[in-house]
Amino acid sequence: MTMSSRASERLVHVPLGERAYDILIGPGMIGRAGGEITSRLKGRRAAIVTDENVAPLYLEALMDSLQTDGIEAVSLALPAGEKTKSLDHLSTVCDMVLSARIERNDAVIALGGGVIGDLAGFAAGIVRRGVRFVQIPTSLLAQVDSSVGGKTGINTRHGKNLLGVFHQPDLVLADTAALDTLSEREFRAGYAEVAKYGLIDKPDFFAWLEKNAREVFKGGAERIEAIAVSCQAKSDVVVEDERETGRRALLNLGHTFGHALEAATHYDSSRLVHGEGVSIGMVLAYQFSARMNLASPDDARRVEAHLKSVGLPTRISDIPGELPPTVQLLDAIAQDKKVKGGKLTFILTRGVGEAFVADDVPSSEVMSFLEEKRST
Amino acid sequence: MTMSSRASERLVHVPLGERAYDILIGPGMIGRAGGEITSRLKGRRAAIVTDENVAPLYLEALMDSLQTDGIEAVSLALPAGEKTKSLDHLSTVCDMVLSARIERNDAVIALGGGVIGDLAGFAAGIVRRGVRFVQIPTSLLAQVDSSVGGKTGINTRHGKNLLGVFHQPDLVLADTAALDTLSEREFRAGYAEVAKYGLIDKPDFFAWLEKNAREVFKGGAERIEAIAVSCQAKSDVVVEDERETGRRALLNLGHTFGHALEAATHYDSSRLVHGEGVSIGMVLAYQFSARMNLASPDDARRVEAHLKSVGLPTRISDIPGELPPTVQLLDAIAQDKKVKGGKLTFILTRGVGEAFVADDVPSSEVMSFLEEKRST
Numbered sequence: 039m040t041m042s043s044r045a046s047e048r049l050v051h052v053p054l055g056e057r058a059y060d061i062l063i064g065p066g067m068i069g070r071a072g073g074e075i076t077s078r079l080k081g082r083r084a085a086i087v088t089d090e091n092v093a094p095l096y097l098e099a100l101m102d103s104l105q106t107d108g109i110e111a112v113s114l115a116l117p118a119g120e121k122t123k124s125l126d127h128l129s130t131v132c133d134m135v136l137s138a139r140i141e142r143n144d145a146v147i148a149l150g151g152g153v154i155g156d157l158a159g160f161a162a163g164i165v166r167r168g169v170r171f172v173q174i175p176t177s178l179l180a181q182v183d184s185s186v187g188g189k190t191g192i193n194t195r196h197g198k199n200l201l202g203v204f205h206q207p208d209l210v211l212a213d214t215a216a217l218d219t220l221s222e223r224e225f226r227a228g229y230a231e232v233a234k235y236g237l238i239d240k241p242d243f244f245a246w247l248e249k250n251a252r253e254v255f256k257g258g259a260e261r262i263e264a265i266a267v268s269c270q271a272k273s274d275v276v277v278e279d280e281r282e283t284g285r286r287a288l289l290n291l292g293h294t295f296g297h298a299l300e301a302a303t304h305y306d307s308s309r310l311v312h313g314e315g316v317s318i319g320m321v322l323a324y325q326f327s328a329r330m331n332l333a334s335p336d337d338a339r340r341v342e343a344h345l346k347s348v349g350l351p352t353r354i355s356d357i358p359g360e361l362p363p364t365v366q367l368l369d370a371i372a373q374d375k376k377v378k379g380g381k382l383t384f385i386l387t388r389g390v391g392e393a394f395v396a397d398d399v400p401s402s403e404v405m406s407f408l409e410e411k412r413s414t
Numbered sequence: 415m416t417m418s419s420r421a422s423e424r425l426v427h428v429p430l431g432e433r434a435y436d437i438l439i440g441p442g443m444i445g446r447a448g449g450e451i452t453s454r455l456k457g458r459r460a461a462i463v464t465d466e467n468v469a470p471l472y473l474e475a476l477m478d479s480l481q482t483d484g485i486e487a488v489s490l491a492l493p494a495g496e497k498t499k500s501l502d503h504l505s506t507v508c509d510m511v512l513s514a515r516i517e518r519n520d521a522v523i524a525l526g527g528g529v530i531g532d533l534a535g536f537a538a539g540i541v542r543r544g545v546r547f548v549q550i551p552t553s554l555l556a557q558v559d560s561s562v563g564g565k566t567g568i569n570t571r572h573g574k575n576l577l578g579v580f581h582q583p584d585l586v587l588a589d590t591a592a593l594d595t596l597s598e599r600e601f602r603a604g605y606a607e608v609a610k611y612g613l614i615d616k617p618d619f620f621a622w623l624e625k626n627a628r629e630v631f632k633g634g635a636e637r638i639e640a641i642a643v644s645c646q647a648k649s650d651v652v653v654e655d656e657r658e659t660g661r662r663a664l665l666n667l668g669h670t671f672g673h674a675l676e677a678a679t680h681y682d683s684s685r686l687v688h689g690e691g692v693s694i695g696m697v698l699a700y701q702f703s704a705r706m707n708l709a710s711p712d713d714a715r716r717v718e719a720h721l722k723s724v725g726l727p728t729r730i731s732d733i734p735g736e737l738p739p740t741v742q743l744l745d746a747i748a749q750d751k752k753v754k755g756g757k758l759t760f761i762l763t764r765g766v767g768e769a770f771v772a773d774d775v776p777s778s779e780v781m782s783f784l785e786e787k788r789s790t
Contacts, residue, residue, distance in 0.1 A: 133572075163579065167567065167657075168579075168657075194508070195509075203540055204543055204544075
């Protein structure tokens, strides 16, 4: 893949056998949705799930496109925000999908960010034990991460994403024009996941980002390139380990700490959004790896410097407001689903692009590390 | 498989690749559960879901067996009956499983009939996107049908089993001693599904049942044989078509009519239980096939005669109480999940052991057929 590609559109194919699908990346995808769907799916009905922020911007264009291509569609706009990933909203979505008589070859369409994608995908995975699913991610985070790979879910009082299914989409339409309406903060949050792919196993991509971050934020070819590389990276991992029994866990780099911090702020997006939690979490993962003599402190500093340069938070103390005691953070980590037989599993690293799964991290080490880091 | 086998125990292996599992059939399985589970699963925690009828009979024995083999278990007894297959109860079960910190290699155990198996299996399929699942079916219906094959689900106001996932168990323990506490009516209801396997594609098995039904009802070797043949038959179909894209639909013989009748009685088990609906539904499927000149009226009479001989209902008029208008029955059929592109899909037959999928049945024919049959 050439980093300097000037193509205004990209296709990433996710080769998952009978669950294979395409990711189309470029401007104007929402207006082409009807045609892209009818050329791939047999059903001619659709139930669109979106949120109250996205609906005024793109719902009409999507409905028009579907109608033009003969797809009968209904829609439901839910409140925006992480709290929408609840069992109550899942129930509402399923009821709407069943009322619309969506059958197995018809589609549930998620139009929105990661919250809408996770919720609508869960509904698509359980209605009639699985109907077709189309992702139209409108945030950078959703375009490079959550819309690809089939993880769906909702939150419970026990933690984030603790209920869900693996349900691959049949098509992902990443309309890069939609990113122009994102706030700077939302775009940055998505960028944390872009940088993550470099940090996991693509040191050249991370170096490219260090040089081209400004252009990626500005838009244009570099942005499309960064999204395509990210989708390809995610696809590669998912194809190797669809149901996360091994290598796929690498995608959780920064997420174990990140989820604990999100839980600690009660998923209050005014204080911390997912990508910001991941940004701080990745820096913590590098710092913890350095403390365990696995990685060089220079790498930890390099990672922090780049994330900071684009305006992302990198320290626990960057989170506004009070946080609960460290022992509660640790409890959130232990309840995280990446726990096996009681031992803490972390994604640690030996350097930039050298992440690995460590499944025997002593909780006492994590405890004292967090105690130290929360005050710096 | 020898029909005259005297073995007091049988093993049916379901060869589904990485989702392969064993079905153990025989008396005393509940008391051996701990050993059978620890020899197959890595986790040492379990969450048992059962109902208030089954709990007093078998829960203590199961808990003892798990404890003896070092499995830490919690349990939850829900109200018995079809109404328990609801989103509310699913939520309760998931919360209990998460509170027990069940991890991916730990197990949810269903101890009970089809309702408990479907509900607990659904929870096992969505907690942490899938944890281990052990079925301990205590009804004949669950032993020969619902505990095998991975279909899980709950009912909604739109119909039966409209939300669910495919989630294969890791082990099925069919304790045939548990059947001794079933009422005659419950046993008969399960027997309808046993007969179904003969009617689908095993004419010799149906003939064997015609000769041996009395012994199957009495217990002993013939009962174990009938259960083993049924599990093997179901396994064969599931292995060929795990997610019901084709041949697996044959297992719905009698079920499209049956579900409509269940819906028409509002799942009131005092009027109609699932197996009874299937019994009437199978007779209707044979009669409708005869009406369409597909099967001989003699076959329809033979099927009805056998089901009637064991005491099963075979006519719509056997259902006590008022039924809604025929057009509502048809609506329930159309909302059934075996609908594709608006056409009615039925399992029809060319004779005993010759069922097939018909996916273009005109609803007008079904309407007039039902009008006629409900008054006979």
